[in-house]
Amino acid sequence: MKPKVIVYSRVPEDLLARIKETCSVTYYEKLTDDNHSEFMKELTEAEGVLGSGLKVDKSLLEKAPKLSVVSNITVGYDNLTIRDLTECGVLATNTPTVLDDTVADTMMSLILATRRRVVELDELVKSGNWKASLTQEHFGLDVHHKKLGIIGMGRVGQTVAKRAAGGFDMEILYHNRSRNNWAEETYGATYCSLDELLEQSDVVCLLTPLTKETYDLMGAEQFKLMKETAVFINGSRGATVDEEALIQALEEGEIYAAGLDVFKEEPVPADHPLLRMKNVVTLPHIGSATLETRHKMAQLAADNLIASLSGDNPPTPINPEVRS
Numbered sequence: 114m115k116p117k118v119i120v121y122s123r124v125p126e127d128l129l130a131r132i133k134e135t136c137s138v139t140y141y142e143k144l145t146d147d148n149h150s151e152f153m154k155e156l157t158e159a160e161g162v163l164g165s166g167l168k169v170d171k172s173l174l175e176k177a178p179k180l181s182v183v184s185n186i187t188v189g190y191d192n193l194t195i196r197d198l199t200e201c202g203v204l205a206t207n208t209p210t211v212l213d214d215t216v217a218d219t220m221m222s223l224i225l226a227t228r229r230r231v232v233e234l235d236e237l238v239k240s241g242n243w244k245a246s247l248t249q250e251h252f253g254l255d256v257h258h259k260k261l262g263i264i265g266m267g268r269v270g271q272t273v274a275k276r277a278a279g280g281f282d283m284e285i286l287y288h289n290r291s292r293n294n295w296a297e298e299t300y301g302a303t304y305c306s307l308d309e310l311l312e313q314s315d316v317v318c319l320l321t322p323l324t325k326e327t328y329d330l331m332g333a334e335q336f337k338l339m340k341e342t343a344v345f346i347n348g349s350r351g352a353t354v355d356e357e358a359l360i361q362a363l364e365e366g367e368i369y370a371a372g373l374d375v376f377k378e379e380p381v382p383a384d385h386p387l388l389r390m391k392n393v394v395t396l397p398h399i400g401s402a403t404l405e406t407r408h409k410m411a412q413l414a415a416d417n418l419i420a421s422l423s424g425d426n427p428p429t430p431i432n433p434e435v436r437s
């Protein structure tokens with residue numbers, strides 16, 4: 114008998130068909146209040162779930178006695194309480210590496226958009242307010258040859274460093290849990306304390322996972338350390354930033370601008386004060402969202418699910434010790 118699985122996010126047709134070759138699939142394009150009770154009923158029989166964002170902890174695992182694998186279609190896994198999964202013998206998998214280039218491109222677009230005021234100036238042109246050659250109140254700030262401070266020099270951080278050092282001649286500073294010799298040797302990156310990085314950088318790019326340690330990592334004290342001409346870019350998770358403190362720093366001119374792909378509440382409420390600020394460029398959490406990359410992520414998630422259910426080692430496990 115094929116194992117029962119729930120696919121709870123939209124995945125490309127070809128991959129859904131592949132999963133169906135070896136699994137009996139219940140498919141929801143997304144979880145809603147309307148399908149919640151049906152989903153919870155299916156969960157009691159499910160051996161695997163695949164999708165992005167489902168919160169999995171002890172309370173959910175108690176309702177899923179047959180579950181053996183949770184396959185995230187994301188690299189970040191702050192939605193999973195790994196200790197609970199491991200204690201229950203449930204394998205967790207994610208989708209690292211395949212999205213690095215696309216996310217790094219998104220970070221570069223936010224860096225360029227904030228420093229060169231791309232969105233604000235686009236609005237000026239489209240609203241018919243370009244009446245004469247622009248003067249310096251509308252000029253932006255350079256990106257090339259400036260200092261880029263990367264907080265979280267992991268896979269995505271390194272890929273941003275590659276673009277910034279190689280293409281924009283930027284000097285790379287970084288703060289990380291441990292030294293990254295590869296980034297130091299390849300991109301000339303210099304390791305700093307968090308405070309040093311904030312004081313010296315023209316661009317601060319946050320790329321850590323969301324954990325207890327990184328919750329509200331950027332607060333009032335940290336924004337005060339930044340240069341008035343520096344921009345802050347968040348590509349990690351919204352909860353790594355104290356948004357009230359960010360708003361204050363922008364209002365008081367403590368920093369020049371912010372580029373945000375992620376928010377504490379997503380989708381961000383339409384009346385959020387950050388959305389009214391000219392010097393804030395926002396994106397709807399689309400760091401990895403190109404057709405090609407989202408397909409690769411879903412493919413890796415499907416490979417993880419299928420391998421785990423057939424007793425093989427999945428390509429990218431988070432808690433491989435479950436199998437040992």
Ligand SMILES: NC(=O)c1ccc[n+]([C@@H]2O[C@H](COP(=O)([O-])OP(=O)(O)OC[C@H]3O[C@@H](n4cnc5c(N)ncnc54)[C@H](O)[C@@H]3O)[C@@H](O)[C@H]2O)c1
Pocket residue numbers: 188189190209210212216264265266267268269270288289290291320321322323324326327348349350374375398399400401
């Ligand atoms: N916006 C998006 O669409 C998008 C896309 C991909 C990844 N992300 C986020 O970016 C994160 C990083 O992805 P990755 O693949 O580069 O992960 P990674 O594990 O390769 O890198 C994360 C780095 O952060 C460092 N780190 C962890 N805690 C830290 C702390 N307290 N202080 C300093 N450094 C710390 C780690 O040492 C590691 O080097 C993901 O967990 C996810 O939350 C967002």
Ligand SMILES: O=C(O)[C@H](O)CO
Pocket residue numbers: 165186187188189190212400401
């Ligand atoms: O962690 C990830 O993969 C991205 O945030 C996409 O959700």
